[in-house]
Amino acid sequence: MLRLAIWDMDGTIVDSRDVIQTAMTRAFEVQGLTPPPYDATRRIVGLGLRESCQILAPDDLGPERVDALVEAYRDAFIARRTDPDFREPLYDGAIETLQMLRDTGWLIAMATGKSRRGIRAIFEMHPLESYFDTIWCADDGPGKPHPFMVEQAMGALGAEPHQSLMIGDAIHDIHMGRAAGVRTLGVSWGFGAASELSAAGADEVHHTYATLAGSLGQFGQA
Structure with a gap:
């Protein structure tokens, strides 16, 4: 699938x-x-x-x-x-979860409010670029919570809404995913509070990458 x-x-x-x-x-x-x-x-x-x-x-x-x-x-x-002490770390479990998705045949997309320049800076700092099959950002069209980026990601990779899900830490991610008709998974370790993500209509809210990875492993198995 x-x-x-x-x-x-x-x-x-x-x-x-x-x-x-x-x-x-x-x-x-x-x-x-x-x-x-x-x-x-x-x-x-x-x-x-x-x-x-x-x-x-x-x-x-x-x-x-x-x-x-x-x-x-x-x-x-x-x-x-450009500060010598600058650090923008990955959350623990991020790379491992992306690798799990890659190893189990998932397609992987990005839908971010960052600019292309900002994305490039992250890729220069962390080995993330190879995980993404398509990338959509603030430079490409309407931003969150408009469904544009999710719809473009699905269109680029030939996926339907029932085959797709949106993972994000902000209510804007949840609203965007819901507007595009995909399942939405909120994460509570970023900018949005768990209660806010739930109130925005997230289908699930996760507090660790371990539970998120477990949920991803079950998606489409029923």
């Missing part, structure tokens, strides 16, 4: 909590604005960058200032990545 696992990246495979909050804080400071707390930042992860900045910015911030905030974030993100 054809099986397709569509993965989010930030907060699901890669622990990017530090770099995202640090870059957002710096961007707001550069623009003379009060930085958002982590609890606010975590809720926008997965959305497009401009939409994220617009949500976090004061309501009276005009379009030009929002554009400047976006550029400040990009600059801060790149600067953080």
